[in-house]
Amino acid sequence: MSAPLPDAFASLAPFTDKWVLASEKARREARMTSSMEEITAFYNAMKPVLDDAIQHLNQFELEALPEAEQNLLWLCQSLVEVSVAVELFFNPWPRNAYPWEKFAVTY
């Protein structure tokens, strides 16, 4: 059984293995190493349910999310991470970006 989700969001189950990621670093790496097909499939599945997901999650204390809700939030954060690839760059990563390996991330 992969990461559980709230029942109402069971349709997102095919994406949990790849996109339930707990840190910016992990989400960014998943984005950088995915094809546009993978990113777009995830984006297209998430976008229509994003607002429902936020309204569901907003009922919970951010510091005390149950496991399924925490997984859903991480999925939503992965959606935000990849959204700029789909909506702005039309490429997994900015084409004119300074080499990422020269950047250090503290959080």
Next chain:
Amino acid sequence: MGREDREFETKLKSDTPPMGDGPLPVEPYVSAEFFEREREAVFKRAWLQVARVEDLPNPGDYLVVDVEVLKSSVILVRGNDGLIRAFHNICTHRGNKVAIKEKGNARGFTCGFHSWVFGLDGKLEHMNGEAYFTGEFNKCDLGLIPLAADSWNGFIFVHAMDKPPQTLREYLGGLAEQLDRFPYDQCERIARYTATPRVNWKVCLDAFQEAFHAIMVHRESLPLSAASADNPHAALTSARFYGPHRSLSAFANPGYLPPDIGMAVGKYGPTFATAKDQFPGINPDNDDNWWFDINVFFPNFFCDVGPGWYFTYNFWPVSENRTRWVMDIYQIKAEHAGGLLAQEHTKVLLRDAVLEDFGTLEDTQQMMESGTLKQIMVSDLEIALRHQMWIIDQWLATA
């Protein structure tokens, strides 16, 4: 073509210093000799931003900051009396560093060489081997060596001079007044990025104190956001000069369509791409089509503010062609998942846009060093570059 052909004029809301209008020389961006003069005349005579008070919430919390341009490592530490002090990270015995870790909580600092012990207030508490030291000395004079430290709205600054000629507040002047009302203490840091590009600190800093570049550099990340048919070159809406400091308001294209997911999460919190609300401490001249304010604290600190978020840059010179750059992003504390996702969008979009900004820096530095150009062209769209260079020249002239 002339001034009458301009589609849009930036409002200059303060007196503009007599800083000329011609090209700027290349030499200050490439010369090791010029850099040594900046080290002495600018960085050793200015208040330098090094941290925020939230980095040191409790007595004993400390932080070690490398300040290459002062050739020092600085300890910031909160004492048992609640005060934050700054010390050079050097043992008064034989010069070893007394704090090795980047940060922590301690009851004092014990030198790892011969175990001299210093209190949180810097006093030498245990002079190991005291009886064997001969000659005249007073233990009271052997405490950690302090730097002047002060804070404004939670931003901690240090000053290398024993007696700074101005208090921090006096130094910040009108810029502090403009920014006083912003609720920094209601925000949380959501990201820190660092890089050490091969670039002069002013080339690096200049890339962030004009909006003209946004049309080209950010054509993917922020398409059509900073320019419009009425303002096709992304002229600033307004600019203010406060002594050595300056504040620049960036134009927002009213026809800009923010990205969809930004709009979706922007319902639940401010984002860099979508927030348009009134907010304390921003848009000081009530400009129409205002986006955000670029606030430059001379010499090397930015605090750019928008409705519900702010981000800072420190441009730390390492040498004439190496800069350690630090970006911190802050946003109103998230109370629920929606607020957190709004923070995430601010962070992701700013991060990717900054990666675009960095694309030009090292190429510019390399070619400036080729000696091919003796001077660079600077437009009124880039007036902040002229101000920075003019102020540096003033400080060098009075060294």
